[in-house]
Amino acid sequence: xxxxxxxxxxxxxxxxxxxxxxxxxxxxxxxxxxxxxxxxxxxxxxxxxxxxxxxxxxxxxxxxxxxxxxxxxxxxxxxxxxxxxxxxxxxxxxxxxxxxxxxxxxxxxxxxxxxxxxxxxxxxxxxxxxxxxxxxxxxxxxxxxxxxxxxxxxxxxxxxxxxxxxxxxxxxxxxxxxxxxxxxxxxxxxxxxxxxxxxxxxxxxxxxxxxxxxxxxxxxxxxxxxxxxxxxxxxxxxxxxxxxxxxxxxxxxxxxxxxxxxxxxxxxxxxxxxxxxxxxxxxxxxxxxxxxxxxxxxxxxxxxxxxxxxxxxxxxxxxxxxxxxxxxxxxxxxxxxx
Amino acid sequence: xxxxxxxxxxxxxxxxxxxxxxxxxxxxxxxxxxxxxxxxxxxxxxxxxxxxxxxxxxxxxxxxxxxxxxxxxxxxxxxxxxxxxxxxxxxxxxxxxxxxxxxxxxxxxxxxxxxxxxxxxxxxxxxxxxxxxxxxxxxxxxxxxxxxxxxxxxxxxxxxxxxxxxxxxxxxxxxxxxxxxxxxxxxxxxxxxxxxxxxxxxxxxxxxxxxxxxxxxxxxxxxxxxxxxxxxxxxxxxxxxxxxxx
Numbered sequence: 354x355x356x357x358x359x360x361x362x363x364x365x366x367x368x369x370x371x372x373x374x375x376x377x378x379x380x381x382x383x384x385x386x387x388x389x390x391x392x393x394x395x396x397x398x399x400x401x402x403x404x405x406x407x408x409x410x411x412x413x414x415x416x417x418x419x420x421x422x423x424x425x426x427x428x429x430x431x432x433x434x435x436x437x438x439x440x441x442x443x444x445x446x447x448x449x450x451x452x453x454x455x456x457x458x459x460x461x462x463x464x465x466x467x468x469x470x471x472x473x474x475x476x477x478x479x480x481x482x483x484x485x486x487x488x489x490x491x492x493x494x495x496x497x498x499x500x501x502x503x504x505x506x507x508x509x510x511x512x513x514x515x516x517x518x519x520x521x522x523x524x525x526x527x528x529x530x531x532x533x534x535x536x537x538x539x540x541x542x543x544x545x546x547x548x549x550x551x552x553x554x555x556x557x558x559x560x561x562x563x564x565x566x567x568x569x570x571x572x573x574x575x576x577x578x579x580x581x582x583x584x585x586x587x588x589x590x591x592x593x594x595x596x597x598x599x600x601x602x603x604x605x606x607x608x609x610x611x612x613x614x615x616x617x618x619x620x621x622x623x624x625x626x627x628x629x630x631x632x633x634x635x636x637x638x639x640x641x642x643x644x645x646x647x648x649x650x651x652x653x654x655x656x657x658x659x660x661x662x663x664x665x666x667x668x669x670x671x672x673x674x675x676x677x678x679x680x681x682x683x684x685x686x687x688x689x690x691x
Numbered sequence: 692x693x694x695x696x697x698x699x700x701x702x703x704x705x706x707x708x709x710x711x712x713x714x715x716x717x718x719x720x721x722x723x724x725x726x727x728x729x730x731x732x733x734x735x736x737x738x739x740x741x742x743x744x745x746x747x748x749x750x751x752x753x754x755x756x757x758x759x760x761x762x763x764x765x766x767x768x769x770x771x772x773x774x775x776x777x778x779x780x781x782x783x784x785x786x787x788x789x790x791x792x793x794x795x796x797x798x799x800x801x802x803x804x805x806x807x808x809x810x811x812x813x814x815x816x817x818x819x820x821x822x823x824x825x826x827x828x829x830x831x832x833x834x835x836x837x838x839x840x841x842x843x844x845x846x847x848x849x850x851x852x853x854x855x856x857x858x859x860x861x862x863x864x865x866x867x868x869x870x871x872x873x874x875x876x877x878x879x880x881x882x883x884x885x886x887x888x889x890x891x892x893x894x895x896x897x898x899x900x901x902x903x904x905x906x907x908x909x910x911x912x913x914x915x916x917x918x919x920x921x922x923x924x925x926x927x928x929x930x931x932x933x934x935x936x937x
Contacts, residue, residue, distance in 0.1 A: 554805075557806075558805035558806050559805060559806065560795050560797065560804075560806060563784075563788065563792075563795060563806060564793075566781075566783065566784065567781045567784060567788075567792055569783065570781035570782055570783035570784055571779070571780065571781045571782065573779065574779035574780055574781050574792070575781065575792065575793075576763075577743075577763050577775065577779045578779070578792040578793035578794075579762075579763065579764040579767065579793040579794075580792070580793050637781075637782075637783035638783065
């Protein structure tokens, strides 16, 4: 008797260790990005009947390029939101980073220098945000709201409120990076795809990613476990700002000009895309694929309304509607679980 | 020479004196029960030893040399592990991720190091088996029972080979079977030469596993006796103040 029970205990223990609540596919079915992706397919199917133009290569080219900029920023934003923070300054930062890039390149410096200046400006803004939030324990909403105003103002001051359209010796390369395509795929979309894969890896396999998720779950526990919580939070805001800086660099290249109004109110779209993509403002949840999928849905709504001949004035209404529906869906799923 | 020695440890929070001149020693393989009513200073003393905050006055010595713990990691590096009363777990992570939080197992691929999920799941499963806990390494902590969470928190301390394990009410919120398992674990820790400080409200637990019992009342140590030289009645009296000193 005792012998057989001993044995079966060992077997039970073994099966407990290897057991999982669900398989990878089942787990994917439970995530928000998956259902938003289903919604995208559904809208796509409907639109293919409504409009002949929808399925054309040209239209896909436009849709993907348009949401690539938001998707890149949403990748960074999802890291910030995962720590239960928020970054309202990304739109203004685009303006600042774009103007800095423009001024540096207009002054005759090469594209390498322009890129470093762009990312440097972004990193500094992110660093200030992060230090105020992590070390001085100020509310992210307030800090980044202040930075929203300050960045935009600095962009206005240094640009002298003028448009920049002369990008010096590397103008052609600069405009190619932002505005052209490789193998039929717009360059910003390549950047988004590569970054999405990188972020997927980071969230799944890097220690830093694991720590960010832990901080979002329980910052006190993370602190007690010896994680340098403050430094990680600073790095998250720097990363978010750098994503916005990168988006600005590409967007200015595409436009071929920059004003200090670049990125005005983009922060709202980016946050909406991030939340539609499954981020939870309470923190602790992050999906790499959520950012591009959320951004794609928003652009698809815009594109669909346009092609269906519905007044463009309705656009914001539907974006808002989907945002609320996405959060509602998340709430309902969570209620069913607990 | 004792493993841990406290000399006149005092902690004040403004005008409130949480601890007043606590002297205490603990040797290898010894289990000390720390008892006292709510607000007697047990948790404060635990948190000082674990490096959550510095004492206002007094010394902490490990193996005869004085140490200063500015943060919990300092205590851990000196071989002290703690199971917090609120367990300090991340609900959104798996059991294995919590066990290894801050001490993740990594693999190297060229210059890139990445999390070795397989090794962590296996090692966590091993630790849970040792604890005889039906905790699945891949489950999220938010889906777990109180006993399973406790197992995760205790498994954390087993990652390193600590000299001293502090346990703050480890048996407060778990099933009867698991209480027995936790007490067994404390026995096993003692047998392998680890020292344990057990904070508990449950008299039977303390009397089952501890060699000594120390009683705190209003921030002062009122008793420190071998377990076989005292009785639950006497300890109760010391806790409530019915017996002044022993």
